[in-house]
Amino acid sequence: xxxxxxxxxxxxxxxxxxxxxxxxxxxxxxxxxxxxxxxxxxxxxxxxxxxxxxxxxxxxxxxxxxxxxxxxxxxxxxxxxxxxxxxxxxxxxxxxxxxxxxxxxxxxxxxxxxxxxxxxxxxxxxxxxxxxxxxxxxxxxxxxxxxxxxxxxxxxxxxxxxxxxxxxxxxxxxxxxxxxxxxxxxxxxxxxxxxxxxxxxxxxxxxxxxxxxxxxxxxxxxxxxxxxxxxxxxxxxxxxxxxxxxxxxxxxxxxxxxxxxxxxxxxxxxxxxxxxxxxxxx
Amino acid sequence: xxxxxxxxxxxxxxxxxxxxxxxxxxxxxxxxxxxxxxxxxxxxxxxxxxxxxxxxxxxxxxxxxxxxxxxxxxxxxxxxxxxxxxxxxxxxxxxxxxxxxxxxxxxxxxxxxxxxxxxxxxxxxxxxxxxxxxxxxxxxxxxxxxxxxxxxxxxxxxxxxxxxxxxxxxxxxxxxxxxxxxxxxxxxxxxxxxxxxxxxxxxxxxxxxxxxxxxxxxxxxxxxxxxxxxxxxxxxxxxxxxxxxxxxxxxxxxxxxxxxxxxxx
Numbered sequence: 001x002x003x004x005x006x007x008x009x010x011x012x013x014x015x016x017x018x019x020x021x022x023x024x025x026x027x028x029x030x031x032x033x034x035x036x037x038x039x040x041x042x043x044x045x046x047x048x049x050x051x052x053x054x055x056x057x058x059x060x061x062x063x064x065x066x067x068x069x070x071x072x073x074x075x076x077x078x079x080x081x082x083x084x085x086x087x088x089x090x091x092x093x094x095x096x097x098x099x100x101x102x103x104x105x106x107x108x109x110x111x112x113x114x115x116x117x118x119x120x121x122x123x124x125x126x127x128x129x130x131x132x133x134x135x136x137x138x139x140x141x142x143x144x145x146x147x148x149x150x151x152x153x154x155x156x157x158x159x160x161x162x163x164x165x166x167x168x169x170x171x172x173x174x175x176x177x178x179x180x181x182x183x184x185x186x187x188x189x190x191x192x193x194x195x196x197x198x199x200x201x202x203x204x205x206x207x208x209x210x211x212x213x214x215x216x217x218x219x220x221x222x223x224x225x226x227x228x229x230x231x232x233x234x235x236x237x238x239x240x241x242x243x244x245x246x247x248x249x250x251x252x253x254x255x256x257x258x259x260x261x262x263x264x265x266x267x268x269x270x271x272x273x274x275x276x277x278x279x280x281x282x
Numbered sequence: 283x284x285x286x287x288x289x290x291x292x293x294x295x296x297x298x299x300x301x302x303x304x305x306x307x308x309x310x311x312x313x314x315x316x317x318x319x320x321x322x323x324x325x326x327x328x329x330x331x332x333x334x335x336x337x338x339x340x341x342x343x344x345x346x347x348x349x350x351x352x353x354x355x356x357x358x359x360x361x362x363x364x365x366x367x368x369x370x371x372x373x374x375x376x377x378x379x380x381x382x383x384x385x386x387x388x389x390x391x392x393x394x395x396x397x398x399x400x401x402x403x404x405x406x407x408x409x410x411x412x413x414x415x416x417x418x419x420x421x422x423x424x425x426x427x428x429x430x431x432x433x434x435x436x437x438x439x440x441x442x443x444x445x446x447x448x449x450x451x452x453x454x455x456x457x458x459x460x461x462x463x464x465x466x467x468x469x470x471x472x473x474x475x476x477x478x479x480x481x482x483x484x485x486x487x488x489x490x491x492x493x494x495x496x497x498x499x500x501x502x503x504x505x506x507x508x509x510x511x512x513x514x515x516x517x518x519x520x521x522x523x524x525x526x527x528x529x530x531x532x533x534x535x536x537x538x539x540x541x542x543x544x545x546x547x
Contacts, residue, residue: 095446
């Protein structure tokens, strides 16, 4: 009886995560990385999952992306339960992930090549997405000739080229400097508004989350649970300038209050662990 | 353009006259030749052990103007090529399978490490019994020789592949064949080319060694034949040609790797 009710509440989510838990066996015994997490992402929505280091965000990313199948609960896309990488979910990784031996065009066309699309067609589609991320003119360059921010845009274009129903990103700007990160954020916002891409962003950056999201899911420190879901009621289209508005500041403060509790608990536990280890050794 | 770096480095290196390094290289070659010629005329060594350069040159011309040599060269080249193709592709397949699977690596890689450095020529008697004295046994020994260095370097190369690239492939649902062709092989092209280079060297050694042991055609056979009839100038001439050819082949393989490396970050 609860399932239809939940569905109605979530307004028919494209992606639904239902009671997902993940446990890892470590040398110090089992660790619950993600504990009973449930949420949905609506069509066209930009949802961010934010949490302190060690809250299991990346684990959640791998579960939703289908790269980690050892978990409890279900993840489903448009009603279809996934049990591995799904064609409707496109992943963008935190790490440098372009293929250095391929040109920008061939990088972006990679997923199209895998499904056997004809060369002319895939090159054309790659061109389109290269242009969308603002890299036109760099089509025939190799990633080695580009900056880190440009390479991350190539990764984004590559994932978008596969036309996923849901764009799933794991801290895609974490390795970049602050200015590049803000400008890239603008780019993502613009793309999101242009193609109405349903997006799930995993991040630990509050500014980034508030700037881009319709809703923000705050996670607790280990075990990772849903602490709160915050609606971000800021007007669209947005740009990085919104950062200086008063409403923006309020959201940041609100989320930081939630997050600080978790982050400091994480820090304390990490410290305790170090002390504990030292105690055990002496 | 992206090539400015290369242009600059050549501009610095070549301001119109020979660099000291090149000069030194030429000097050592000339010194070697002079000492050689001196020894050949000194009469200190038994007859033809060190024949004069003129006689070697004459033998070289004689060698290169007779069809018999080219036939045998062709036989040897075909043997080496086939050995590299068979042993090499087996080595690559085994290397990929081992590199992709931690369990198999643990189980089988020690064997590769133990068998790898063993001189494969000790298996030659068995190979002769299986494959006969013809080119087949040379191919078999050459293949056996180049299998191990290739398998080991591919297995090591597989482990060096950036894990995220593999995750990208999986997230786009690449099948095993696509993973190998579009991610594993290009991602480890440097260790792969080094492996092929090593493998080529080992195939060359294995094949020639087998030819000198027991055979009826091929360069190894000709060399050992010249040796047993004490035709030293001819033997040296053949060694020189062989030397030049193997350097050329090695440079060609290296060049294939070089083109790719320019495109790397």
